[in-house]
Amino acid sequence: VLEDKIDFEELDPALFETISNIKICACGTSYHSALTSAYLFERIAKIPCQVEIASEFRYKEPLLREDTLFITISQSGETADTLEALKMAKRAGLSSLSICNVDNSSIVRESNAAILTRAGIEKGVASTKAFATQTMVLWMLAIYVAQVKKTIDQSLLDSELLAMRQTPKSLLVNDKLHSKMTRLSKRYLHGHGFFFIGRDLFFPLALEGALKLKEISYLHAEGYPSGEMKHGPIALADSELFTVALMPKSLHYEKIKSNVEELCARDATLLAISPEPFELADDFVKTHYDSHPMLEFFEMMVVTQLLALEVSIRLGNDVDMPRNLAKSVTVE
Numbered sequence: 001v002l003e004d005k006i007d008f009e010e011l012d013p014a015l016f017e018t019i020s021n022i023k024i025c026a027c028g029t030s031y032h033s034a035l036t037s038a039y040l041f042e043r044i045a046k047i048p049c050q051v052e053i054a055s056e057f058r059y060k061e062p063l064l065r066e067d068t069l070f071i072t073i074s075q076s077g078e079t080a081d082t083l084e085a086l087k088m089a090k091r092a093g094l095s096s097l098s099i100c101n102v103d104n105s106s107i108v109r110e111s112n113a114a115i116l117t118r119a120g121i122e123k124g125v126a127s128t129k130a131f132a133t134q135t136m137v138l139w140m141l142a143i144y145v146a147q148v149k150k151t152i153d154q155s156l157l158d159s160e161l162l163a164m165r166q167t168p169k170s171l172l173v174n175d176k177l178h179s180k181m182t183r184l185s186k187r188y189l190h191g192h193g194f195f196f197i198g199r200d201l202f203f204p205l206a207l208e209g210a211l212k213l214k215e216i217s218y219l220h221a222e223g224y225p226s227g228e229m230k231h232g233p234i235a236l237a238d239s240e241l242f243t244v245a246l247m248p249k250s251l252h253y254e255k256i257k258s259n260v261e262e263l264c265a266r267d268a269t270l271l272a273i274s275p276e277p278f279e280l281a282d283d284f285v286k287t288h289y290d291s292h293p294m295l296e297f298f299e300m301m302v303v304t305q306l307l308a309l310e311v312s313i314r315l316g317n318d319v320d321m322p323r324n325l326a327k328s329v330t331v332e
Helices: 028-045 080-091 106-110 129-149 154-170 175-188 202-217 226-231 253-265 293-314
Strands: 021-026 049-053 068-074 095-100 113-116 193-198 221-225 241-246 269-274 283-286
Touching: 021 028, 021 080, 028 049, 028 068, 028 129, 028 202, 068 080, 080 095, 080 106, 095 106, 095 129, 106 113, 129 154, 129 293, 154 293, 175 269, 175 283, 175 293, 193 202, 193 226, 193 253, 202 221, 202 241, 202 293, 221 226, 226 253, 241 253, 241 293, 253 269, 269 293
Parallel strands: 021 049, 021 068, 068 095, 095 113, 193 221, 193 241, 241 269, 269 283
Antiparallel strands: none
């Protein structure tokens, strides 16, 4: 992040000059960072972006256009389904870019270009800092593509860069927050399961929050767009259904508030994460308001990760080595 622009020394701007579409393939947590980035590519770079689950993409006989940039995301760089999806795209003549944490991995070697997230070694199987660094790199890449294609004005560029420089403060975990999550977690050990709900950028974060919880606590959890609850899932609402609502002030607050009120009217137990106090919430975690949604995004990410951590610890689980999971999925 330079004073007045984003620069990737490892990238040739020519890679982006002729593309008119972006397709991203990934699995698991990387898929959630990809979903988040689709909002950013279309909003900032003004370029269409589609996101695919790699294991599904491989077998759907996709129609691929040569003016598409094919991006793969993988923490390990060895994810089998993602690697095979990349090979398919290369055979179809697409330019490729990988985002990985491991240099010289199979996906990095197979790609035309690569960006390393440099998250360092992540000992726990459930990915946390890899998700944060992937999302950050994709945000930077959206701005970089906008610069190359001249689809961003200086005012928007300045506001994006300012928000990016402020991101580290959104990732801080203070003792007060950690203590609150430790106390709060005891309410959420037994029940039918969890819904994590959010809108816009916060829908992929809801998916990721649910995944983290189920990975290490072994409790059932689902992520949903909050506007979809009335299309079926609200039938499950009762006092034993725990709802974690991501309610940023910077994006669609009144809309998600209305959705959450419908759940509360059906006696769902609610944990609200928001800068704005919500009187119907059974539990409330106050976050900081910022006009840029990505700063609220990263702070709420930390809260959902702490919730998964503390629930898992209370249940006596091995947080770093959850059952049935491997750090790198190298088979189908």
